[in-house]
Amino acid sequence: MDLQGQNGLLSTYREGFRARGAAAWLIAATLVSFYVVLYWEDRLSGALGGRPLTWLAESLHLRNRWYLYGFLYCVAMSAGGVYYLRRHGNSRYNRTRIAVNVGVQVVFGFTLPFVMPLFEAPEFYFSYFWPLKYDYLYPQTLTQLPTYLSVYAVVGGLVAAPAMAYFFGKRWYCSWVCGCGGLANTFGDPYRHLTSKSTASWRFERVSIHSVLVIAIVTTALVGADFFWGESSPRLHAAATGGPLSVKELYGFVVGSILAGVIGTGLYPLLGPRSWCRNFCPMAALLGLVQKLGRYRITVKPDMCISCGNCSTYCEMGIDVRSYAQRNESFTRASCVGCGMCAHMCPRGVLKLENSSAPRQRAARASLPIVSG
Amino acid sequence: MHVVIIGNGVAGMEAALQIRAEAPDAGVTLVSEESDHFFSRTALMWVHSGQMSHRDIEPLERDAYVRHGFTRVRGRVVSLDAASKRLTLGDGETLDYDKLLIACGSRPRPGPWRGSDLRGVGHFVTLQDLEWYERELHGGPSHAGRPPRPDQHVPSSRPDSPYLPREAAAEARGSLSKRPAVIGGGLIGIEAVEVAHGKGLHPHFFIRDEWFWPMAIDATEAAWITERMRAHGVHVHLQHEVEHLEGDAQGNLTAVVTNHGRFEVDCAVVAIGVVPNTQWLADSGVALDAGGGVVVDAQQRTNVPDVFAAGDCASVRWSTGAQRPEQLWYTGRDQGRVAARAMLGQTGHAATYRRPTWYNSAKLMDIEYTTVGFVNMNQPGEREWFFEERGAVRSTTRIVHTDTGVIGFNLLGRRWDHSVLMEFIDAGRSLAYVLDHLHEAAFDTELVPPLVLPREAR
Incomplete structure (x- = not known):
């Protein structure tokens, strides 16, 4: 039987590893250590007495430690997907979404990039676009890729992804395709309630995520400028790509490694699984702006909310969904990744995710002839 | 103007917010015996299971009282002197008002059977009920913690207060409940059953009627729900009239006896409805209906000048002509808003409560x-x-x-x-x-x- 809502009670706070207990801190410390070694193994080899991940990768006949990471990622995502389905799989939306997301990542995020070089094609990730995959619009990258892949990267990042976000919301990417989102919704599912719902966290998010988007655009522009004019301008070259303190290297270090990896994933058990997506991802920022103008919305059924808060509690993006439901206000938030959990958890079926060209603010039928406060 | 609101549930809080929106300078005092914070009573079951924390079921940020300039009094109002517009609290303190809103809600209807006061028998309506039921089934609160100031019950509470901490049979026995029972086939009953099932137990569910919740669903519909309950391992007992409850020498519940036999249980949630929490108004001159509800007109006014009522404790006129409370979340909210406007002296549509189609x-x-x-x-x-x-x-x-x-x-x-x-x-x-x-x-x-x-x- 197909059920729409949450089936049975979740015991989230009755298990310490999900409620910032000692086990959660231990898991976070382990994950952070893993990412530190993954990113900076070469620099740390003296202290570590070797390169443990590279050694492990080679003994498994994987090309390098990044393929080992891809493999571990697929295992974590698949195991997390099973966990997710056991908890929320009674709904068709949840089942379909997670199956597609895991499938996309296993095929396009791991298998194809591994197999393509065997056929002398470049290693290419069809499931990533600029600005998340920030180097896919660098002229240096585009000129090295075969034409069909260059066209795919440019059209995908600048036209197709935003156009899809206009019609379907950013969820088509963030919750059905993306590797970061996919890991968050599977391996990170035990922690989705930990995302802060405070007004302060919302204020921080709006500044931080749009700042990263601006920085991503500036970085891409500078690296592009260096490609064309770097030889004639040593200062531009130094600032853009030359040396460890150039914007290209700094962006990779701060955004690519620390914010996306160490903090974004390592701190799942403490900050919730979407802190990267919510606060820092430039792709989420860009698609979120398009989403505000587009067709996607969460429709609220009027005067049925009992303010229980299941929707807000389980929103991994920290949106206080309840505050909209209480006001009978259908809404589109830029940060909403359309995971569908608020509608799934609602005991009264108040919420519905929709793509619609109807005006956003559906006239709510108030139970009383009064303006709601 | 100073408005005093007794109760910080949905009716009281909505009224307070509405007053603040329309009268920024009005003094607003909220009195609650139960809790420091406004919370969603409908969500207690999810706190019990561990699906949500106490903080999660509070719709407002914790600084809301300060931000809106509401004065908060944790206490129990014991009497109303309408002539001098003065309330007396249980500790002897007094509180004067210009307008008074009674939004003190309802309380669980106590079991009428012998043995209803045994240790291990409780309800599932108040925060204190939740705490008791958590201790019976889980041994205490989840990792989400206890409600703020859980032990600060009001010292001047009366023994019959629904907001008193309750002893748990699990603690007296030294073992958690393994065979809980729920008495009463309504919404609170099925919630109490669900959380016991969520713990992995197989609760007994005693229902007096021919099927579950006959006032809302018919026999065919109820058969499907009963089938789902039984599939989850719930022992559903239809047409069982409880006769009495049995306890051991230490006063702990041991069995529920119905007209069909004796069932060994170690915890019982009595969920046979709620009644208006208005005993304290008996001598106040405020008119109550036969069931104890505060009789109000369409402006939520009582028979006493400047005294209003809203929410579960208010007895309103139904479209069928009946006069009784409507104990729903959204009616409490709507009545609170209407009462606020009426207290501010508004008239007409905006300050008139009209019951919509059910x-x-x-x-x-x-x-x-x-x-x-x-x-x-x-x-x-x-x-x-x-x-x-x-x-x-x-x-x-x-x-x-x-x-x-x-x-x-x-x-x-x-x-x-x-x-x-x-x-x-x-x-x-x-x-x-x-x-x-x-x-x-x-x-x-x-x-x-x-x-x-x-x-x-x-």
Whole structure:
């Protein structure tokens, strides 16, 4: 039987590893250590007495430690997907979404990039676009890729992804395709309630995520400028790509490694699984702006909310969904990744995710002839 | 102007927010015996299971009282002197008001049986009930913690207060409850059953009537819900009239005895309804109805000048002419808003409470449930149209209609927009029209196959 809502009670706070207990801190410390070694193994080899991940990768006949990471990622995502389905799989939306997301990542995020070089094609990730995959619009990258892949990267990042976000919301990417989102919704599912719902966290998010988007655009522009004019301008070259303190290297270090990896994933058990997506991802920022103008919305059924808060509690993006439901206000938030959990958890079926060209603010039928406060 | 609001539940808090929105300078004092913070009572079951924390069920940020300039008093009001507009609290302190809103809600109806005061017998309505039931089944609160200042019950509480900490049989026995019972086949009853099932237990569910919740659903619909409960391991006992409760020498509950036999249990949630929490008004001169509800008019005014009432404790006039409380979340909210405007001296539409067409929704175990209008089939000339769907989705659709059009919907298994169904009723649409347009009210989540009514079913 197909059920729409949450089936049975979740015991989230009755298990310490999900409620910032000692086990959660231990898991976070382990994950952070893993990412530190993954990113900076070469620099740390003296202290570590070797390169443990590279050694492990080679003994498994994987090309390098990044393929080992891809493999571990697929295992974590698949195991997390099973966990997710056991908890929320009674709904068709949840089942379909997670199956597609895991499938996309296993095929396009791991298998194809591994197999393509065997056929002398470049290693290419069809499931990533600029600005998340920030180097896919660098002229240096585009000129090295075969034409069909260059066209795919440019059209995908600048036209197709935003156009899809206009019609379907950013969820088509963030919750059905993306590797970061996919890991968050599977391996990170035990922690989705930990995302802060405070007004302060919302204020921080709006500044931080749009700042990263601006920085991503500036970085891409500078690296592009260096490609064309770097030889004639040593200062531009130094600032853009030359040396460890150039914007290209700094962006990779701060955004690519620390914010996306160490903090974004390592701190799942403490900050919730979407802190990267919510606060820092430039792709989420860009698609979120398009989403505000587009067709996607969460429709609220009027005067049925009992303010229980299941929707807000389980929103991994920290949106206080309840505050909209209480006001009978259908809404589109830029940060909403359309995971569908608020509608799934609602005991009264108040919420519905929709793509619609109807005006956003559906006239709510108030139970009383009064303006709601 | 100083407004005193007794109770910081949904009616009281909505009234306070409405006053603040319209009268920024008015003094507002909220008195609560139960809790420091406004919380959603409807969500207690999820705190018990560990699905939500105490903080999660509070709709407002914790600084809301300060931000809106509300004075908070944790205490119990014991008497009202309407002539001098003065309240007396249990500790002897007094509180003067210009306008008074009584929004003190309802309290669980106590078990009328011998043994109802045994250790291990409780309810599931207040925060203190929640804490007791958590201790019986889980040994204490979840990792989400205890409510703020849980032990600070009001010292001057009366022994009959529903907000007193309660002893747990699990602690006296030294072992958690393994065989809980729930007495009373209504919404709170099924919630208490669900959380016991969520703990992995197989609770006994004693229901007096022929089927579960006959005031809302019919025998066919109830059979499906009972089937789901039994599939989850719940022992559903229909037509069991409790006779008394048995305890051991230490005063711990050991059994429920019904007209069909004796059942060994170690914890019992009595969920046989709620009554207005208004005993303290007995000598105040405020008129109460037979059930204890504060009688109010359409402006939420009581018979005493400058004293208003809203929410679960207020007895309002129904469209059928009856005078009794409407114990729902959204009616409490709406009454609170109306009371606020009436207290500010407004008149007309904005300050008039008018009961809309009845509607409600819930989730019964894992079955979606929506009801609108009159579905009880208790008037001559009423007919019903019924369709049961058994495909990828299982659902039942029951539409009650008369010669003048449809008057009610009872819908299980799918999600519906009640506001569209209300429009069908209010516009007097015919059954044929409604069947043709039923899809307009569909509110299922995406990817759920739509309900298709086969031609022969029409």
